[in-house]
Amino acid sequence: MLELQNLSKYFGGVRAVDSLSLKIEPGQIFGLIGPNGSGKSTTVNLITGLLGVTNGSIRLSGEEITRLPTHVRLSSGIARTFQNIRLFGQLTVWQNLWVAENSRAQRERTSFLARWLGGESGARARITKALEFSGLSHKANELAANLAFGEQRRLELARAMAAEPKLLLLDEPAAGMNAEEIGALDERIRQIRDSGITVLLIEHHMELIMAIADRIAVLNFGQKIAEGTPAEVQANPAVREAYLGTAETSTRGTA
């Protein structure tokens, strides 16, 4: 599904991502973990095209997308949520999803005018369904900025799903959630995977990621230090060291 080859991103002298190679198989929930500042979010930004790569290549279903602009990558099947929520705050819940319908139209190559002026075919039904899936039906006409935190996260997920992606990138979806909300999120991510969408999950909440990830890669200082099943990763001494911290790493922060 997604293949990163020797992917690197340097900010000046800082190697935020350093020769990272990953292969994510279709239908997997692939976990990406690592201490703060280990390059997880940078990796997501490289995959979505918000940052340009320094070196290496990104392939989606075998197709080279390394240099494609963001909106084109999206129409080729990538969607994401953000660690710090980025909703359209002054649009209603419904309108947030309505705007997101655009990506679908783009993929179907609807003409510019039809896309923006009309082209409502099925949109209403899809949005209604998305609202039900995320439990936000009763909030359809609220401004997104006025939603509770957990609801905003759900709306962001629904907005990403509106693009009907093949690959969904979730950047710390459980951040700030309580145990009950995390339980619901766990269920929702499994449903998404079961509907045939490949998921790349970045998360600090170990319980969640160990429970649902099929495969996990661990980053530290931009490099991959381990990869395998949850059990293999948990048993890996290098991972323990990265997380528990040695004299060298503890000053730079741990998870």
Add this chain to the structure above:
Amino acid sequence: MLIVDLVQSIVDGLLFGATYALIGIGFTLVFGVMHKINMAYAAASVGGAYAALRLITLIGGPAWASLLIAAAVGGLFGLLIYWLCFRFIPLSNPLATLMSTVGMFLLAEEIIVHTTDGMPQNYPVVVRGILDLGEFMIRGDLVFVFACALLAMVILLYLLYRTKLGMATRAVSQQPIAAQLVGIRLSHVNALTFVVTGMLGGFAGALIGSAVGLLSPLLVVPLTIKGLIVTVIGGLGSIPGAIIAGLLVGMAENVFQYFRGVTERDIYVMLLLFVFLVFRPGGIFSSTVKRD
């Protein structure tokens, strides 16, 4: 009859202020979407009115057609400014586009002065006549200007708040990164914003021409300044703010003119700007909307 004359000034000013509101909306809309100031905006608006004047004298036609032509040419100028001053210039550098649009402002003014030999030209008047209400009278041309400006605003607000295109524009202004990720092309929305604001500007320029009865190169600088004042008073990025502030500035200008004469009035309008900058720097509707 001081009070009668004063009320008369206020009403005339409010009606004419609708054109300032349009110019203010143009500045504020570009700011809202791109967080950039287009300094060449008012110059291009006057340019649109001039081009319409040229065309209408060349090919003939009813006076009202000049308004529509000005809007069309204004939209074209808007696109041109976007391409020349924004499209290929690094947007991350806050000064780059400011300088490029100041350059465009000077260029546009120079072209206007050059092609008109710096002389004012008569502009076709669309509506004549005065409505006599006893002690007061209402100028038909000002009512026409007000009505046209109002119509333009209603159309704009409809586009922004009721169509998907407007929704996309607002999405970009609120959250440009997420907007890209739902497949919105920033460059398309930006270009479209320049076309729409350019149309508003050209239309406003022609309305001013038809209300004053002439177009002068001397219009460019004051209109730029008043547009910026309206934008600041209304709050950068706020369309309702720009509308109210436009009417307010038009009114204040006329009242100052009534008390202090036409040569002094702009001094006080400028002072009004500083009053707002000191006491209410966020404008009348201090916007709480933030983006990162």
